[in-house]
Amino acid sequence: MAFELSDGNIAKIALIASVLGLLLVVFALEQQKPTETSISGILQGRAMQKAGINAKILSAYTAKNALMLQLYDGNKISAVKFNPGDEERRIAKKGNFVRVVGSVRQYQGNPEIIIEKIALIEQKLEAAEND
C-alpha cells in the first residue's frame, strides 16, 4: 500500500518529528557543560551559550521577579537571575565573590548572563572590617 501524503499523515509525521526534535533539544541543553571563562572572554564572544565565571558583585538589586547584578573580574558584565530563591538573594550581596554559571545572551546590544546557578566563593568580610 503506497504511503499517501495526506493531511492526516502529515500531522502524525509532524507530531513525531516535533516530539523527537524537542527531546533532542532538551537533552542537548541539559548536557551542555559551561565554558570556563572570564568576563573578558564573554565580551570577546569566546564563550557563547553557557559560561562559568568567578567574579565580584559590584552591585545587586531586585526588580520585580529578577535579581540584577553587575559582576566584575577586571571587566564588567550584567547578569540577571529570574525568580531568585531566598538563598540566591542572600548570596547576591555587593562585595561578595561568587561563581556564576549561566547562558550568555545579547540584551539591548550588550552581552548579559542569564544566571542558572550562583554560588558563594567568598563573602565580603563586613563584620571583620567593622571590628
Added chain:
Amino acid sequence: MIELLYVLAGCIIGIFTGIAPGIHINTVSAVLLLFAALGDFNLVLLIVAMSVMHSFVDFVTGILLGAPDENSFLSVLPGHRMLLKGLGYKAIKLTSLGCFFGAIFALLLAPLFLVFIAKFIPLITIAIPYLLGLVLILMVHSEKNICKKLWALAVIALSGIMGLYILRNFSMGNALFPLITGFFGISNLLFSLKNNSTIPRQVIESSNYSKKMVLHGSFLSAVAGGLVALLPSIGPNEAAFILRKLLGKISTSKYLVMLGGISTSNMIFGFFVLFALGKTRTGSAAAIAQIINLQAEQIIIIALVCVFVAGIAFLATGILAKALVNGVQNLNYKALNAIVLAVLLVLVLLLSGPFGLFICAIATSIGLIPIATGTKRTNAMAFLMLPTMLFYLGL
C-alpha cells in the same frame, strides 16, 4: 528639514523590510543601534517611520507569498483564500485600510490610553499570567471538536516547551527569528508547495468598501491594539482572535481590516507604553529605549510622524500591491514559493547559525500540525505566552 529626511529614509527602509521575506524591522533596528548616538532623536523618528510603514507593507508579502511574520500570519489564511479567488489586491487594500484608520483611531485614543495606563497598570500587571492563561484556554475551547481540541493542546504544549527551553537559553535575537520563521513561515510555504498552489488571474480594480465596516472594524482594532500593547507576548494575531471570539461571525473583509488596524495601532501604542511606563512591548520600542528617554514633546512629534507616515504608507501600499500582484500572477508561483523558502532558510542559517536551523526545523514540524489538522495556527504563540506566564507567576 533633516528630520523629514530621516522620516523618509525610514519609510523607504520600511518598504524594503515589508517586502523582503525574513527581513524584520527588529533586525534592521539592531543594526541601526550599532551606529546610534545616545539621544539621537532623528534616528528615533527613522525607526518610528520604518515601523509604521512596515506594518502596512508586511501584509503584501504575507498575502501574496504566504511568508508572514509574527504580526501578520493570521492574515495569510483569509488573505490567501481571497488570493486564490483572484482577489489578492482587494485583500491587501482591506488590510491597508485597517492599518490607516487603525493608526488614526490609535492616535485619537492615545490620551485616554495614557489615563487608563496610569489608573490600571498595577492591576493589569497582576492579571497578566491569568489573562494569558485564559487566552490559551479560549484558543483550545474554540476548536470545533474534541479531536481538534487535542491537536490544539499538543501544539500549545510543544511550542510552549520549545519556547521555555530555547528563549531561556538563547538570546531573543538568535532564537525568535528561527522560531517564528519555522512556526508561521516555512510550514506555510511547505504546504503551499505540497498543494501545488497556483494563483488565478487577479482582479485589480477599485472597489467600494463599506465605510461603516471599515470604520467600525478599525475602531475596534485600535482598542484591541491598545489593550494588547499592555500585555507581554500577546500580539496582533491573538488580539484579532479575541476580537473574533467577542464579535462572533464576521466577514472576511472586516477581519482583514481588523488585522491591519490591530497591527498598526499596536505598533503605535507600543511607543506610548514606552513613554508612559518605560516598558518595551515591540522591537521598535526596545530600540528607541536604548537611544532616548522619551519626553512629552517628543511623543507628540512621534504621534505626528505616525499620522504622516500612515498617509504615505496607505498610498505606497496601494501602488506596491498593484505592481506585485501583477508580477506574482505572471510568475511560476510554485517556483516563487520555493525561492522564498530557500531565502528564509539561508537567512536563518546566517542569523542564527546551524543550531538556529535545527530549532527552525522543529518549529516547522510543530507549525505543520495546525495546518494539517485544520486547527488555529495562533496556538503556536504559546512559545511566547507560556514562558511569560511562568515568569509573571514567579516560576
